[in-house]
Amino acid sequence: MRRASLTVVALVSILSPRISFAQHYWFTEIVHTGDPVPGGTGTFVAIPKDPCNYAGQVSFAGTGSNNETGFYAGDGVNPNLVVVDNTRPIPGSQGNYVQFGAESRGGDIVAFQAAGSNGQSGVYIRYPRDPCGLVADTNSPIPGGQGNFTSFSGVGTDGNTVAFHWFGANGQEGIDVGGIVHPCLVVANTSTLIPGGQLGTFTGFYPKDPCGDQGNVAFGGYGSQGYAGFFLYNGMTLMTLIDTTHGVPPSHQSTFWKFGESSFSGGTLAFHGFGTGGEEGVYLAGIITPCLVVAEKGDQIDGGPALTGFGAVAYNGVNIAFVGYGSKEIYADFGGTMRRVISVGAALEGRQV
Numbered sequence: 001m002r003r004a005s006l007t008v009v010a011l012v013s014i015l016s017p018r019i020s021f022a023q024h025y026w027f028t029e030i031v032h033t034g035d036p037v038p039g040g041t042g043t044f045v046a047i048p049k050d051p052c053n054y055a056g057q058v059s060f061a062g063t064g065s066n067n068e069t070g071f072y073a074g075d076g077v078n079p080n081l082v083v084v085d086n087t088r089p090i091p092g093s094q095g096n097y098v099q100f101g102a103e104s105r106g107g108d109i110v111a112f113q114a115a116g117s118n119g120q121s122g123v124y125i126r127y128p129r130d131p132c133g134l135v136a137d138t139n140s141p142i143p144g145g146q147g148n149f150t151s152f153s154g155v156g157t158d159g160n161t162v163a164f165h166w167f168g169a170n171g172q173e174g175i176d177v178g179g180i181v182h183p184c185l186v187v188a189n190t191s192t193l194i195p196g197g198q199l200g201t202f203t204g205f206y207p208k209d210p211c212g213d214q215g216n217v218a219f220g221g222y223g224s225q226g227y228a229g230f231f232l233y234n235g236m237t238l239m240t241l242i243d244t245t246h247g248v249p250p251s252h253q254s255t256f257w258k259f260g261e262s263s264f265s266g267g268t269l270a271f272h273g274f275g276t277g278g279e280e281g282v283y284l285a286g287i288i289t290p291c292l293v294v295a296e297k298g299d300q301i302d303g304g305p306a307l308t309g310f311g312a313v314a315y316n317g318v319n320i321a322f323v324g325y326g327s328k329e330i331y332a333d334f335g336g337t338m339r340r341v342i343s344v345g346a347a348l349e350g351r352q353v
Contacts, residue, residue, distance in 0.1 A: 028076035039082040042066030052105035092134040106159030133180035154209030163210040163217040211264035218264035242285040248275035266317025
């Protein structure tokens with residue numbers, strides 16, 4: 001069966017009380033392959049990364065048929081705009097961007113990782129109506145470390161500062177936070193003691209983006225002997241949100257042993273977790289709140305099939321959404337009720353998901 005071209009859509013509101021799961025929500029199309037590339041001469045041929053949504057403004061990565069590549073933004077009503085693309089000069093360096101990596105949005109601010117034609121690599125920030133600014137690049141010294149940064153992975157921004165995952169020579173690795181007017185500061189690195197004081201130092205960090213929210217930075221980290229967890233830095237103190245010493249709710253008879261996708265907002269982490277007793281689910285853990293179950297393997301939600309696994313997780317401090325396997329659907333919590341939003345194979349905007 002023919003599959004439709006790739007489309008980015010935004011969930012904008014509840015349409016009506018439940019009639020069937022496909023009628024709960026309005027969807028607004030932002031972009032699909034074949035649309036013209038803003039600022040370019042070609043059309044989009046790929047939309048390769050997860051989009052970022054803030055208050056109905058969606059930013060997304062795209063590549064075009066005439067070698068265009070960059071980050072773009074739209075709201076489904078007005079024409080899409082260029083955030084940054086490969087026609088833009090790299091701040092603090094020579095030449096233009098040629099490749100883009102991770103992206104994060106906080107308010108009107110977009111933070112991103114990118115590389116240039118002369119081997120440059122860095123973390124940058126884009127303000128509305130302003131040129132891009134440099135946060136850190138491979139010419140920047142590592143705070144509290146040796147030499148310069150050698151490469152970058154995930155980024156996260158709260159609209160003020162930018163948290164980023166970095167690597168350096170001789171196995172150096174860490175999470176730092178910085179900005180155009182803020183010097184880079186250490187959040188955690190492989191010399192940092194894991195909170196609690198009995199678990200040694202971090203041995204590495206999750207490759208997924210660190211999350212920035214209201215001056216806090218949440219990130220995943222590893223320790224020795226299979227230890228793993230999610231941690232929060234509030235600008236002064238490093239603390240544990242959830243780790244492999246915590247019991248899996250609701251019974252707490254086994255402990256977590258692995259973590260997957262996560263999202264942080266309002267002091268609370270939503271995450272995909274696995275328990276030593278075979279548990280798997282989506283959970284919430286906060287700074288002062290206990291770990292709670294959102295959905296577990298085997299649950300049947302809104303008349304759907306039993307869940308067999310989980311994928312991406314998104315959380316805005318109030319509502320949570322996640323990908324659930326069984327029939328590969330998006331589920332979302334609005335008004336305290338978990339509902340099915342849309343599944344693979346469903347019709348959407350005249351196309352098939």
